[in-house]
Amino acid sequence: MPSKQVFEATDGAVYTTSNGAPVAHPYAAERVGPFGPLLLQDFHHIDLLAHFGRERIPERVVHAKGAGAHGYFETTHDLSDITSCKLFTSVGQKVRSTVRFSTVGGENGSADTARDPRGFAIKLRTEEGNLDWVFNNTPVFFIRDPAKFPHFIHTQKRDPQTHLKDPDMFWDYLSQNPESAHQVMILFSDRGTPDGYHNMHGYSGHTFKLVKDDGSFVYTQIHLIADGGFKTFDNATATRLAGENPEYGIQSLFETIEAGKFPSWTVYVQTMTPAQAEKFRYNVLDLTKIWSHKEFPLRPVGKFVLNENPQNYFAEVEQAAFSPSHLIPYFEATADPVLQSRLFSYPDTHRHRLGVNYNQLPVNTPLNPVANFQRDGPMAFNNQGARPNYQSSITPLTFLNNKGSSHGTPRDYERQANHENWLSGAFWDLSEITERMELKLDFEQPRALYQQVMDDTAKAHLVSNLAGHVGAIKSAEVKARTLSYFASVDQSLSDRLAQAIGAPTAKPFAVKSASEALRFKHNIGAAL
Ligand code: HEM
DSSP: OOOOOOOOTTSOOOOBOTTSOBOSOTTOOOBSTTTSOBOTTOHHHHHHHHHHTTOOOOOOSSSOSEEEEEEEEEEOSOOTTTOOOGGGTSTTOEEEEEEEEEESSSOTTSOTTSSSOEEEEEEEEETTEEEEEEEESSSSOSOSSGGGHHHHHHTTSBOTTTOSBOHHHHHHHHTTOGGGHHHHHHHTSGGGSBSSSSSSOEEOOSOEEEEOTTSOEEEEEEEEEETTOOOBOOHHHHHHHHHHOTTHHHHHHHHHHHTTOOOEEEEEEEEEOHHHHHHOSSOTTOTTOOOOTTTSOEEEEEEEEEEEOOSOHIIIIITOOOOTTOOOTTEEEOSOHHHHHHHHHHHHHHHHHTOTTGGGSGGGOOSSOOOSSOOOSTTOSOOOTTSOSOOOSSSOGGGTTTSOOTTOOOOOOOOOTTHHHHTTTOOOSSOOSSOTTOHHHHHHHHHHIIIIIOOHHHHHHHHHHHHHHHTTOOOHHHHHHHHHHHHHHOHHHHHHHHHHHTOOOOOOOOOOSHHHHHHHHHOGGGGO
């Protein structure tokens, strides 16, 4: 995405309804005689009005007004000494990107030259998924406590009674939250009124982590420095343009790219080791602070270029869903609480704004195949065909050689053994409250039920009920494993079941060695 399929005005297409049936004329409406009422059978007319009435989707609650374009990120420098992230270790690699610039506080339709920070959101389509950089044009932010965000934003929205923007609200809040001062100073400098969207820098603001295979990491902030410099307007010009051309930012971006003057940025990482962070004057997770460039110099890593205008604004920009939680391997979030809140907030609002399958919209779809167990829901464009919709165990038997399963379940990502260490042991495949090796525990109660509670009739019913189901299993492997499962409850139960379905008898699951025990922990089937 975006596909280069362009709907030319001259492509000769015949006018149709939304189900593709030709209609004589766009103004056609079926009615009873020349002056009679309209007909309910006229799908064309009803479809026209019904679709029109549903053209709007919710605008973004912040950053509603924006402009977008496509381009690429090219890796120019190798960072393999500090990260194993493929994006930063393959010099010459170019990844297709989409950007959306925005103002923050105003509604969709507000003036592009308003005094406001600017959003600078980039979707980088790598071979290992989309990395979204949801940045601003300022290196710091107003808050470091995420719970303040809705309050702070409300002060820039409309007063509940007057429906007017109210400077009192704005300054009442800011004056009582001094951590905002750094950003407020930038906002009220001429940087608060940039000359268009493409003449400004972009900053992660937040601290992220660049991780290596060995588990080591550096803290990092990303900077995109506009090759043409950060151009600004003075207040008078910005105010005049807000009246004369409220779409100044959209227009100048579009026309600059159309004229072949492709805006470009040099991308830098600024890094800090955990040891340096310990001694840093400020909390490394406080996004109201910058890191001195002298102490922590910028290191170039790539070039970011915009060279293509969207063909369709709504499809390629409005429907774009950027999230700081759309990360790729070795580019990780830190514990910055504002960032942590954002990891939740963006996909949450996408589900509201665009629907649960927002990542299936063409502009959001990763280049590499998405292979998981999410299915259905509104507008499931890529419902993953006949691929199974469940995972049978943590490491299915068929995955032990990691070639994927014969019936099409996705194979595991070959992640590093010490992955868990990077995350300080906070992540494991399952939160196991009982060791799975403790077979005794898991089968004790079902065994008691069978042996001590069920009488002969109940046992016979159980076997025949099971036989109807288990007998229908097609896979010999699954059938044998199922019989072992019942043998672990009670050997005679399993034997009766095997006899009823005409299958060979099976032994209970057994853990024979330490290594097998470990495998068993991950795959009950591996112990067969
Ligand atoms: C947009 C929440 C802080 C940059 C948004 C949206 C929400 C949101 C709900 C609308 C997204 C959409 O509808 O697609 C928050 C919260 C924050 C926070 C809860 C803090 C707790 C920040 C910070 C930055 C930032 C610190 C930059 C460093 C952006 C950008 C967009 C955006 C660039 C527009 C994305 C686009 O163009 O689609 N934010 N935000 N936000 N936010 Fe934040």
